[in-house]
Amino acid sequence: MKLYNLKDHNEQVSFAQAVKQGLGSQQGLFFPLELPEFELTDIDAMLEMDFVSRSSKILSAYIGDEIPAHQLAERVKAAFAFPAPVKAVSEDIACLELFHGPTLAFKDFGGRFMAQMLAYVSGSDEQITILTATSGDTGAAVAHAFYGMKNVRVVILYPQGKISPLQEKLFCTLGGNIETISIDGDFDACQALVKQAFDDEELKRAIGLNSANSINISRLLAQICYYFEAVAQLPQEKRNQLVVSVPSGNFGDLTAGLLAKSLGLPIKRFIAATNANDTVPRFLGNGEWQPNLTVSTLSNAMDVSQPNNWPRVEELFRRKTWRLTDLAYGAVSDETTRAAMRELAEMGYISEPHAAIAWRLLRDQLQEGEYGLFLGTAHPAKFRESVEEILEQTLTLPPELAERAELPLLSHQMQADFAALRAFLLK
Numbered sequence: 347m348k349l350y351n352l353k354d355h356n357e358q359v360s361f362a363q364a365v366k367q368g369l370g371s372q373q374g375l376f377f378p379l380e381l382p383e384f385e386l387t388d389i390d391a392m393l394e395m396d397f398v399s400r401s402s403k404i405l406s407a408y409i410g411d412e413i414p415a416h417q418l419a420e421r422v423k424a425a426f427a428f429p430a431p432v433k434a435v436s437e438d439i440a441c442l443e444l445f446h447g448p449t450l451a452f453k454d455f456g457g458r459f460m461a462q463m464l465a466y467v468s469g470s471d472e473q474i475t476i477l478t479a480t481s482g483d484t485g486a487a488v489a490h491a492f493y494g495m496k497n498v499r500v501v502i503l504y505p506q507g508k509i510s511p512l513q514e515k516l517f518c519t520l521g522g523n524i525e526t527i528s529i530d531g532d533f534d535a536c537q538a539l540v541k542q543a544f545d546d547e548e549l550k551r552a553i554g555l556n557s558a559n560s561i562n563i564s565r566l567l568a569q570i571c572y573y574f575e576a577v578a579q580l581p582q583e584k585r586n587q588l589v590v591s592v593p594s595g596n597f598g599d600l601t602a603g604l605l606a607k608s609l610g611l612p613i614k615r616f617i618a619a620t621n622a623n624d625t626v627p628r629f630l631g632n633g634e635w636q637p638n639l640t641v642s643t644l645s646n647a648m649d650v651s652q653p654n655n656w657p658r659v660e661e662l663f664r665r666k667t668w669r670l671t672d673l674a675y676g677a678v679s680d681e682t683t684r685a686a687m688r689e690l691a692e693m694g695y696i697s698e699p700h701a702a703i704a705w706r707l708l709r710d711q712l713q714e715g716e717y718g719l720f721l722g723t724a725h726p727a728k729f730r731e732s733v734e735e736i737l738e739q740t741l742t743l744p745p746e747l748a749e750r751a752e753l754p755l756l757s758h759q760m761q762a763d764f765a766a767l768r769a770f771l772l773k
């Protein structure tokens with residue numbers, strides 16, 4: 347697999363390099379040179395396969411002969427060791443539940459696959475530092491995916507006081523090779539620090555820097571697989587009228603969905619669903635890219651005003667000659683998010699703020715004869731405080747969370763200051 351840097355198309359790398367490097371020069375994102383497409387008959391046959399076999403075929407179509415098929419299949423099996431069920435919410439809408447992995451969020455798919463790929467492509471004596479910024483769930487998924495892995499040090503930055511207490515417990519209590527830093531700033535400030543580190547060639551070499559953010563291509567490729575899994579679970583008659591609503595922050599999940607469509611998966615339309623951090627909806631509405639200051643919302647993992655993956659979305663539309671005007675969108679306020687969660691609860695479905703935003707826009711925009719799917723990106727218990735307060739009911743914590751809830755936090759604290767971070771990384 348060859349990939350090019352979106353900031354300098356002459357910089358081309360292999361899949362292994364892209365996995366190890368994360369970003370190209372000038373902080374450019376890597377993008378696949380070839381965009382494979384399956385025949386319709388292939389897609390039909392794939393939809394009959396089990397999750398792991400189908401996912402291996404999808405990933406192999408992108409990665410090619412850089413990883414022999416049987417080795418890739420073994421790695422996929424190790425990474426995707428939990429289901430992604432589609433649960434009906436109403437007659438014409440269902441949720442693709444992506445929160446049945448060890449850290450109860452969709453990030454488990456990408457995080458665990460990336461850990462597998464990094465282990466595969468790295469030399470056995472190579473020291474690697476994974477530096478990543480999280481708005482909540484990536485941190486936990488990455489920390490658990492790499493916990494205890496030889497020669498890997500993981501450093502995770504997160505915005506102080508802006509992730510849920512349980513999210514924090516899930517990854518800031520591990521210790522060992524997992525170090526966490528709460529940054530006095532918002533998620534964009536954390537992300538900016540990571541980017542600065544990647545621009546520092548000396549630092550990069552000294553600590554073998556790598557990122558596990560959704561900018562890493564291996565994470566994005568992994569996420570393609572669950573869109574296929576969703577369609578495979580739907581009855582034939584619903585497959586061709588499918589509208590998928592994606593709760594979006596950094597737009598990694600939506601990019602993966604669009605890559606699934608580009609492979610030939612029949613998805614009629616996507617909805618890019620955001621909270622009040624609505625840079626993309628406004629851009630799709632008026633053609634002007636004008637990020638505002640990030641504001642804190644109930645759906646904190648989507649509090650992103652400069653979404654990292656957007657250049658990949660634009661590149662895909664350009665390469666496929668799709669029109670951006672075909673991408674549906676919407677932004678949902680906290681008040682409407684609350685109302686959506688209550689409405690869902692009345693229908694017998696307990697959800698959390700991120701998924702509720704996607705559901706609300708789907709419900710509003712779904713047309714006669716269409717079938718809607720929204721992504722359930724996190725378990726409601728990960729947002730226990732807000733869910734319990736809004737729904738006025740007590741949630742039972744799943745065992746993965748209950749066992750961490752009482753442990754002490756091991757995080758360091760830091761200003762959003764690159765010099766301080768650099769010194770920390772070099773220590």
Ligand SMILES: Cc1ncc(COP(=O)(O)O)c(C=O)c1O
Pocket residue numbers: 451481482483484560593594595596597598599600647648700701723724
């Ligand atoms: C629960 C949840 N939903 C949605 C998102 C947004 O996903 P993306 O950043 O890929 O757009 C995130 C990202 O962290 C998340 O944690």
